[in-house]
Amino acid sequence: MEWIAAKTVAEALAHAGPGARYVGGGLSLSLLSERGVERPQRLIDLSALPLRSIEGRQGELRIGAMVRLAALGQEPLVQTIAPLLRQVVAQIATPAIRNQATVGGELLERPRCPLFRDATNPRCAKRLPGSGCAVLEEAHAAGAIFGTSAACIAASASELAVALGALSAQVTLLSPEGLAERSLPILDLYVEPGQTPEREQALTPGELLTSVTVPVSSQRRFGYARIADSPLLPLASAAVMMELRDQQVVEARVILGGLATRPWRARACEQALRGHRVSDALVELAVARVLDGAKPRPDSRHLPALATQVVRAALRHAVEEHATVRR
Amino acid sequence: MTDRPEDGELSRRQFLVASAVSAALAKTASAQPGLPPSAALSPARPIPREGELLLHWTVNGQPQQVVIDPQASLMEVLRESLGLTSVRRGCEDGSCGSCTVLVDGKRIPSCLLWAALCQGKAITTVEGLSPDGELSPIQAAFIRHKASDCGFCTPGQVVAAHAILSEPWGSDEDSIQQSLCGQQCACGRRPQIAAAIAAVRSQRG
Structure with missing residues (x-):
């Protein structure tokens, strides 16, 4: 295995190619490599690149992809501009992991499906295209209930993406082809497994995630809730946003984590909120639509209840949040 | 190089252990056995x-x-x-x-x-943490509060506790528990570990 300590972004991009992987904090990639789940031939260390700043610009917060989660959580600007982000970051993994893990690495974390992460399991279409899915075939309780396909039901892992989805953040990507830069709404970064579960993000070959941009809004309220039985394995989470005008919901976002193959917008739930006066009754009407489009299996009958619980809790937090963010 | 256990070869970590064992043997025997x-x-x-x-x-x-x-x-x-x-x-x-x-x-x-x-x-x-053989405050507090039992996790607990003292956590019990997320003690000494941290923190004001 070849180790490249890139000194510039251009040098990092120049080393991209088949078998090459970018290294942010490297914690997850080292674990997956050790287990034989990932087999990188070339590691491109991004530690020295100038992607570690957090800047408050006009109307937005820009976060470099190599910012450590601990630094993100402790940054006063984040607390002022996007307290939701701080709340979510403070619950990701463990404090020691957050000292090393990066924003970019967390966003591109591979799924925690136990049978994907077990290289001795021969039936995982995510690792071995066309090999089936041992979770489905052996009726394990693991797996997502939204956005699944016959090939794969692995739940996406990023919690940061759930929060950033509610915050309407954008990601900036840089391609090795002519150093072309593009921006995407964060939720468009993720793709459903379909028949190609080996692909989890809409990244082109060698494309590098360089930063995340969070717009600032004084009119929006946010809420977050999660259920976890271990710090490394949140079962379900929800981040919500409600934009209110005279107590009317003019815009809403409800993002589910842990239960879907990608950070999941509960669109029917959002639709139920829009145009109505905010109230406890409205929260219940919206919660009743959380499971629209869900595909629970007999082996995961406990998961729909988790989805409604986290959305209800997150919406209540948003309703009760009186101290809205001001510029 | 492959790490797949079904290959029936030594995994890389097993190889490293074998290397370490052979390196240790090399100290007692003059010949270097086996793998480098x-x-x-x-x-x-x-x-x-x-x-x-x-x-x-x-x-x-x-x-x-x-x-x-x-x-x-x-x-x-x-x-x-x-x-x-x-x-x-x-x-x-x-x-x-x-x-x-x-x-x-x-x-x-x-x-x-x-x-x-x-x-x-x-x-x-x-x-x-004790380069001159003097116990650091957190090490002394671990001993005082009997924060170690079998000892397996203790070095990692002491290092983590040392770090926690310079991290921006609150001083209440809940904050100390949160700071210890990811530090497990199978002997159940978490309360004593938390007490040792709280004691050093309060000494420092």
Whole structure:
């Protein structure tokens, strides 16, 4: 295995190619490599690149992809501009992991499906295209209930993406082809497994995630809730946003984590909120639509209840949040 | 190189253990048996072979050069090349905290950290907390509060507790519990560990 300590972004991009992987904090990639789940031939260390700043610009917060989660959580600007982000970051993994893990690495974390992460399991279409899915075939309780396909039901892992989805953040990507830069709404970064579960993000070959941009809004309220039985394995989470005008919901976002193959917008739930006066009754009407489009299996009958619980809790937090963010 | 257990070969970690065992044997026997160590500390000028890396770093205050396999974790290099077995091989997925060390003063699970990411860094294990043989305040507090039982997790707990004292946590019980997330003690000494941290914190005001 070849180790490249890139000194510039251009040098990092120049080393991209088949078998090459970018290294942010490297914690997850080292674990997956050790287990034989990932087999990188070339590691491109991004530690020295100038992607570690957090800047408050006009109307937005820009976060470099190599910012450590601990630094993100402790940054006063984040607390002022996007307290939701701080709340979510403070619950990701463990404090020691957050000292090393990066924003970019967390966003591109591979799924925690136990049978994907077990290289001795021969039936995982995510690792071995066309090999089936041992979770489905052996009726394990693991797996997502939204956005699944016959090939794969692995739940996406990023919690940061759930929060950033509610915050309407954008990601900036840089391609090795002519150093072309593009921006995407964060939720468009993720793709459903379909028949190609080996692909989890809409990244082109060698494309590098360089930063995340969070717009600032004084009119929006946010809420977050999660259920976890271990710090490394949140079962379900929800981040919500409600934009209110005279107590009317003019815009809403409800993002589910842990239960879907990608950070999941509960669109029917959002639709139920829009145009109505905010109230406890409205929260219940919206919660009743959380499971629209869900595909629970007999082996995961406990998961729909988790989805409604986290959305209800997150919406209540948003309703009760009186101290809205001001510029 | 392959890590797949069904191949029936030594996995890389098993290989490293074998290397460490053979390196230990080499100290007592004159002949070097079996496999060469994948990472070796040399007093002179270590020369990396193809595919290896030369690290310049500081371990417990000592500047060193060490040749490593780019796939080696910091935990493996500290244990098997430098003999610092206070750094435990625990869960190896970052959740137990028995391998916690400081990298430039910040606690990190060394089992998941590629040593190659530690170029130019200062590494501190529990040995580095009492360089002159004097117990650091947190070590003394661990003894006073009987915060250790079997001792397996203790070095990682002490390093983590040392780091927690310089992190921005609140002083209430809930904050101390949150700060210890990822530090497990199978003997159930968590309350005593938390008490030791609280005691040092209150001494410092």
